[in-house]
Structure formats: structure tokens, C-alpha cells
Amino acid sequence: MFARVTTFQMKSDKVDETIKIYKEIIIPRRKTRKGAVGALFLTDRKTNKGMAISLWDSEEDALANEQSGYYQESLNKFKDVFAAPTVREGYDVSAQD
Numbered sequence: 001m002f003a004r005v006t007t008f009q010m011k012s013d014k015v016d017e018t019i020k021i022y023k024e025i026i027i028p029r030r031k032t033r034k035g036a037v038g039a040l041f042l043t044d045r046k047t048n049k050g051m052a053i054s055l056w057d058s059e060e061d062a063l064a065n066e067q068s069g070y071y072q073e074s075l076n077k078f079k080d081v082f083a084a085p086t087v088r089e090g091y092d093v094s095a096q097d
Contacts, residue, residue, distance in 0.1 A: 001093035002059040006086050010048045014081035019043060021077050030054060033070060035061025
């Protein structure tokens, strides 16, 4: 399994809108992608920081979704709520409960 981790900074007055976009747009779209296993969306209202973690069957599935334009299309949904550029990283899932 592979995890794609995106960290972000939200505008202070846009935290609820950011969560709504993820729940109503990103989750349904992600579920239709080949190799998508699950996701977490973490937010800290004190710092307005957050993290989106998407889980994939393999790194190849995650990369194929990025190369298809899916990742960038999803990121564009947040252009009005993010306060700074995002940081994207990938990790092998070494243990899971």
C-alpha cells in the first residue's frame, strides 16, 4: 500500500469551506479512481494547517492518478481556500491497524 500526503495552510476564515470541499467533492471523486483504498483529512483550527492522506493499492496507482490530471484537478478545487502552496509527499505504508 502507498500513501500520498499533502500538507496545506488554510485561510483562517475558510476552514469549514475547505472541509466541505473535501467531503462533498474530493471523497466521491477519489472513490472512483483505480487503486484508491481510503483517505483521511486532518485539520487544526488553532493553526489553520491541515493534511490530506490518500491511500492507494500501490505507488503506481497513485502516480497514474497524478499523471492523469486527477491530482491537479482536485487541488484546483481549493485555490480560494488555501493560504500557501501545498507540499506533496509519498510514503510506503509499512504498518497499518
